[in-house]
Amino acid sequence: MRSRKLVHLPCLTPRFPNSSTHLSSAFSPKPPSVLATNVMKSYLEAGLVEEARTLFDEMPDRDVVAWSAMISGYTSCNRPTDAWATFRDMLPDVRPNDFTFSSVLKACKSMNSLPRGAVAHALALRHGFLGSIYVANALVDMYAACCRDMDSARAAFDEIGVKNSVTWTTLIAGYTHMGDGHGGLDVFRRMLLEDAELNPFNVSIAIRACTWIGSQSFGKQIHSTVLKHGFESNIPVMNSVLDMYCRCIGLNDADRCFDEMVERDIITWNTMIAGYEKSDPYKALRLYSSLMSQGLAPNCFTFTSVVAAVANIAILGVGEQLRGGIVRRGLEGDVGVANALIDMYAKCGIIASSCRIFEAMGRKNVVSWTSMMVGYGSHGRGEEAVALFNEMVESGVRPDRIVFVAVLNACSHTGLVDEGLRYFKAMVNAYGIAPDQEIYGCVVDLLGRAGRLQEAYELIEAMPVMPDESVWGAFLGACKAHKLAELGNIAASRVRPSVAGTYLALSSIYAANGEWGDFARIRKILRGMGSKKEAGRSWVEVKNKICSFVAGDKLGSNIDRVYEALHMLGLHIKHAQFNPDLQCLEDDLD
DNA sequence: CCGCCGATAA
Incomplete structure (x- = not known):
């Protein structure tokens, strides 16, 4: 069945013999598949996968170029499984080329499928394409992403006789993304020793390796390397430097770095907000309002950090305003943003709102479950937190170390001692978490x-x-x-x-x-x-104002009313025949 | 006409 859409593409209708005379003539039209592939590519770049597929299915003579375009298009549209299926479909009829293999290896990486990656590796070898630097680099990347260690990636790297800058970047990134900053920096050093070209790509990832290690001296060294090579105007590079300053060196130096940047993008601002979110939430909020006043568009990363900042100071009014901005921009479906909101509402005391957001989420990750459990836990609802843990496991989400901290705390506060011990044993034995x-x-x-x-x-x-x-x-x-x-x-x-x-x-x-x-x-x-x-501090938000107090505080003119209320509470406690432990109060009074 | 690598959050 022909698609109606394609009737409007007359170039597809005539059939041209696939002869070299056509190609050698300067004024002859190109074979139709070239034009169709171009249109397909446009669809894929716009994210219109289905339209691209329809066009692909309609093409009379699908050459290896069209197949490869379809495969890489599926991968870049986050559909690596379809990319792999397409690769399998082409094998009986069309001989794959080096382009095909680099694309299909990337699909294997996206699927995180070592078995398929190994099959692609074997087929690339049989067809004699391992000599292509593109295929070889994609192979290193696939092994780095799909294996638990870097041994296979390293072996694939060592097989490459003439390396290019992508080869080096791929290996450095492989180590760094696994959390092995030292491994990444070792490769980076070797790269410099072998006089390989320094570029914004490999510098960025080397900075990230420094950040992982937390080494101030390496970090500062690489910053001067950045300046020496004139990368100070490259925004991604400078964003990495900025992040390194935030995490390893200090926020004052990060401030200076931020001020010196000639050009900034939304990621620059996000990096700063994330840097200040814990240690100075008010500063994070000020950064947010200045990026807004400059007319920059906040994205989901901006909101996750700024909502987290609000959670740290528990000002519900501002939190509600932010949620409005999130909904207005259609970002409430983002998992990270929703997780931050769950945490924010819980810390502001509105656990019911946390619940609503949690239940409305289409996709939940382990952070979503953890945030909700921690929220229940801090509201004295340990049983619900424990129930949520079991529900999480049933839904197929694999627990991590952090969620075990949450469930153990919940058990602890609820007195579910033996149940807690069972979770501890399961963590070690069933999930292999040390x-x-x-x-x-x-x-x-x-x-x-x-x-x-x-x-x-x-x-x-x-x-x-x-x-x-x-x-x-x-x-x-x-x-x-x-x-x-x-x-x-x-x-x-x-x-x-x-x-x-x-x-x-x-x-x-x-x-x-x-x-x-x-x-x-x-x-x-x-x-x-x-x-x-640090003295225990309590606070209450009244009409957008936060009243904060410690034990023994003088609250100004309202102090009499506060003590009056306190007296009433005391009577209620006595009436309920609760025997308070006054000893523990004295600790905070000294 | 098709391809490999980098930066931000939880």
Whole structure:
């Protein structure tokens, strides 16, 4: 059946003999497949895959060029499975060329399919195209993306006799994307030693390798390399440099770098906002409003960072405004943006809104589930968090280390001790995730809260690495809660306390037991450290204004009404026959 | 007429 659309393309109708006389004549029309392939390409560049496919199906003589265009088009339109199917369809009739193999290898990379990649490798070898630098580079990239290690990629790289700059960039990127910054930088150094050309591509990825390592000296070295080669006007390169400054060197230097940039794009601004999101959320918000006043269009990355900034200061009014901007721009379907909103609403206390967003999501990833679970957890709804975890596993999402932190915390606060221990075992045995200090801290907290301190202590003893402050902190917290001075002492003799909070926990155990001599000793050490535990701060948002206060604060003119309300609450507590632990209040009052 | 590599967020 002919597509109606194609009737309007008269160039397709006449058939030209595929003879060289036509091609040699300067004024002769080109064979129809050339024109059709060009139109196909236009469709694919516009993302109109179906239109391209219809045209492709209508072509009378599909040569290897048309097939290759279709295959690469599918891949660039995020449909690598269709690209692979098309490749299989062409094999019986049309002999693939080097273009075909570079495209199909890229499709294998996108599918993350090593078996298919290996088949493509074998076929490329049989057809004799491994000598093509394009095919060889795509092969290195495919192995780097599809294997857990870099050995196969390295082997494919070593097979390449004459390398070009893409070959080097591919290998550096392979190491760096796996998180092996040292490996990436080693290749980069070798590249410089072999006098390979330095270009914006390989410099960018080398900067990312530095960022992974977190090395200030490498970072600054590569920044001067950037300036020496005149890449300071290349925006992607400078964005990488800026990100490196944010993560490894410091925000003041990042500020200077940002000011010195001659040209900026939305990614430049996003990098800055992301850099400030945690340490200075207000500055992140100011950056957002100045990019808006310059008429730049924020994208989903902008919103994920700026919503996260709002979550950190919990100002619901601004958060709602941002959500309006997100919906207006049609970005609410973005998974990252939705995840940030779930977290923001939860931290602003509106867990129902988190729920609504979570349930409306068409696609959820492991971060979505984690954000929702953490939200439930902080609202004292541990059972729901645990239920969500099981639902997540059933829906086929593979849990990661972070989601185990969330479910263990939920179990801990809900008293689901044995269930929590089962999750801990499943994490190690079924999912092969090695527990780190944070996870051990969670399990110690889980056992400790329930009063099972003996087990908690045995777990710490069995740890394959030195337990750090977070683990001992959880243990001391449990000793404090259960007023167990002897165990606390054992823990204290083992801990290498550098954190004021550790001493503080210890001192309150002594206080609880009336051991005032030890109490005074610890308090003296604490004073000598000069580092104070940050005072617990509460705040409430009233009519777009945030009122923040600490224990013992004088709240100005409204103080009498606050104490009146407090008195009423006290009566309610008494009425409910709840016996508060006043000891723990005293810790925060000093 | 068709091809390989780079930068931002959770």
